[in-house]
Amino acid sequence: MSRPSDRKIAMAFMAHPDDAEFLCAGTLIRLADLGWETHIATMTAGDCGTMTETPWAISARRTEEARQAAAILGGRYWCLGENDGLVVYDKPTLRKAFDMFREIGPSLVFTHAPKDYMIDHEMTSLVARAASFVYAAPNISVHPLREGSGVPHLYYCDPLEATDPLGNVVRPTTWVDVTVQLDRKAQMLACHASQREWLRAHHGIDEYLESMKRHVAMRGREIGTAAAEAFVQHRGHSYPKDDFLAEIGKEH
Ligand SMILES: [Zn+2]
DSSP, X not given: OOOGGGGOEEEEXXXXXXXXXXXXXXXXXXXXXXXXXXXXXXXXOOTTOOSSSOHHHHHHHHHHHHHHHHHHXXXXXXXXXXXXXXXXXXXXXXHHHHHHHHHHOOSEEEEOOSSOSSHHHHHHHHHHHHHHHHTTSGGGOSSOOOTTOOOOEEEXXXXXXXXXXXXXXXXXXXXXXXXXXXXXXXXXXXXXXXXXXXXXXXXXXXXXHHHHHHHHHHHHHHTTSSOEEEEEEOOOTTSOOSOHHHHHHTOO
16 A cells, blocks of 8 residues: 655645744755655745845845755745734645645645744644645645645654743654754755844844754764654544655664
8 A cells, every 4th residue: 555655745834934944854855866856845934034124125135045945955945925923824724735735746745843932833833734634635726736635744843942831842753853953954944044143133143044054963963873854643533544654764
């Protein structure tokens, strides 16, 4: 019997441009190298990610940065056109997500942790979970279904600092060794030049790339490797429960 992962279509569905590059780009690169089709989708164009520019100017810059990052994967970038700080779980957002899922037909979805430091992330996580469950139901959308579409494997990325908003450290179910992919992951993150500047001004973080490298090194130490990305698999009713990422995550 074929498994959803046999279709080899991976999608990261995140809140903002650069979230995927921080949290799961190394794994996407691994999958692309294995012949997978890859997609990075964001809820917003990152319209508040600036101290000086208009929403339109920064959105244009950031969608171009995200497109360039996805191109390093050989992947496609999508944006649902929501606004920073205003991502909600409602009917219009769900409908846009269902239609995008119909067009992509993912067999594997990455999204934010259900509990994270920012509500945009939590709302995106909920929408990704809902869309994964229902997008292949015949009556949910008028968009045509790609052949073989069904409930995909769903994995939650680490929350910021691997900690939920109540201070609990998240224990992953699954680690993917991204040591070999780390340079390309950093290249993808570096595409987001606007944020390297803005984070320094807003958060006092002067090390956009270094914070990512510290995180993957921390997860890497847990499995005895130089760099890893970590995930929690969604194992609710009707979602695929075999931890297929763990199988590919150990191979070099
Ligand atoms: Zn974000």
